[in-house]
Amino acid sequence: MVSSYEDRRPARAATEGVPFVVIPDTPSVLVTVTDSAFREVAHAMGTIDTVLPAGIYRIEQRFGGEVESRFVEVGPEPFTERLRLPGLPTPTPVEGTPTTRADHRAAAARWSTRTTYGDGSPTLMVLIRNLRSGWQLDPYALEIAGPDGRPVDGGARGWEPSGGEEWSAWSGELPPGGYRLRTRRMPADGLPLAQALHVLEGWTTLVFVSNGPQGPQPQFASVHMVRRGTGWTPADRAFDLALEAALSGLRQGIDLVPTRHLLELVRSGNDNPFLGIVGAHALLLHPAPDLGQVHGVLRNLVHLAPVQPDIAALCTLIGEPVEPVTSPPMLAASCRLLVGADTADPGILEDGSPAESVAAHLVGRGVWTTWLEQERLPEPGARSVAGRAGTDPVAPGDAAGPGQSRGLDPVGRVQRYVREVASVEGRSVDDVLSSMPPKDLCRRTGLPHRAVDRAIEELRSPPGE
Template structure:
């Protein structure tokens, strides 16, 4: 019998199984197939939510329409369980008007609580330049409505790389920074949810709109597709509909960052269609020249690109750059913020997030407890970030211990490119580690009157 399943939005992954749990249909969006009469299970996966139902197919054709699963979203999208009118109004207003200085905002950050009753820390987030200096004007630069549960920052900034971070340490005490990028002629809109333990930038949603147009909830289907795309990256699944991606890039509704996310989603396939990915990236490139995420995708499709100085927004893009830099040094510019991020990258959601070396807890006489800045390490606080080169050295020494080989022999057997690949680091710290290891191995053995050199310990 003809059997049609129609989801509420195209970016839904549908799976149909029969009563023996055998899969009879699978795909994104509407499913059209034929089945024998019987009981079937329909599962839909969308933006982290999974729902299922059983249906009976008899002697007649059947069409089943599915309601949208109940999902939570950082962006105040209609038909999600976290949609709030006050938050939509804040997004509409502050994506078009600056809270800090004057001019049409090219960057907006909206922090909002997803449940009534959860405490909002309105000044928990900070927007900084690539060098770590704040650009948001401190608390005076933010607009806050504690009753409605939102805090917003928006302003006109120069195109380039920026950071989003907490003003104080996160709950785990780590000085973390998250990459942002602003393109000429575009506004970057960042939606951050505030959970029971404070802001959750690792679960943020990012959107790009033409400068001056601001956020718009009118295209609900596209907003839902965006939520599905980010959820897919978090789960390692391609949940982005090509039916929406490619037409979008040729229309007035273009969102270049959704295209970037879609390209990475297509790469999640076990046998990705690189021709289609290349077509998508080529369509994106003219809209956002210089975007580090596009540069990262190009290293996969076209080989090494020009030096990248700013960290890309997506962790998947950062890993592409690290891989390319390991085989072709210079893809990541030496001494740049991109190199700093690559050396101290941490796994925290889909975003490029790293430990900032320059931010340290300072003593009470330099700002009081809980203040973070460029001070020295203090007693009882977290020690400085482990140097990336020392991590590589520890890795090589561990191989030497396990194989019973001298360190210099391990260095002959394992090339620099291979060490970059295994450690997930760019070429600079790996080369630094190799040089230090060879220098240490060349030191003369302890003789009379010499103290033996204490072996290095691997960082915890």
């Protein structure tokens, strides 16, 4: 008796396999499939479409810093699985994420077109969002200051808090240029940190800040740009999620978004220049980045924003000429590009500018350009300046006491580095300086050329000579 196709189907599925399709909620999800012996059988950014034998499989998806997995059974029938987005908390109220709120989206839409401080159409909006009910939100915890460190947000009266401690907004019309975001009160650790913002002619910069159990977390902020007067709208959920994934990748130093989607981000610069900036930096995380992929699009970004410092930083990477940069870029990756360019071509960071000062006092605190504000440092000996892990820009023992100002000074950091090299290698300081060109010192210390030049001059001409 000849068996029917229905009878033979389980055996065929076990040997030849059946169609196996996994569709994540957004293309920016990394999907990995392993079999019952924990061997990887499929791996892709976005949808997986393959053929697998019947059996038990584990499907893992990664989005940003979140990981979720599940076990599934594949039988003789074609298998299709749709994955819900992993529970990634996002500072931006993106629909479909666990931290979205209708009232938060309404606040973003309202205050991106209306000012809480002054008149006119806003060019900058900062929205602090409580991501979990019950956490205390200080509506006046953050402060916006100009390039000279003086507040420009009008103090507490410039902010618009919600009635139930769920959000707080600031929006106002500020001239184009560089600004800084910081906590209004001196931090308990004594390290007054500031974070770079930039206002672009014709655009509104939108900064979404999550509020955590210890207060606002600007180091985990998300930034968008919209044409001035149009306001924020959750128009393209896929782009919003891709931006969050790309920022998470920059924080971790790994590629978390497929190239195809990144190129879409870069090309979206006409509608949101910051999407293009982040997309270009994320492309550079690839093991062998193709600069040609972003070259033409960067030309378009330059046309939109010729003086935007993050765009200027990317232009130095592809050999495009740029004017000396005076304002710090928003992304730390951009700041590092500018320091490298300044090493090769002194003056890319304009001497004496806020951009140069920020680059000389940069601290490692996530994806954004963050620095130690010299204007708000306690007086030497006034109190201990004990840095938290990952934020202290000076070595232990240099953070307090009479030598505090020299320890925090980038010139002093270069000099300390040279003396340590001389001590370890048993050579004189002059010998080390003769064998180490200034460009090498810039590269090794991560500091702009002017601080290194001053350090070399002082080392070769000690005080009193």
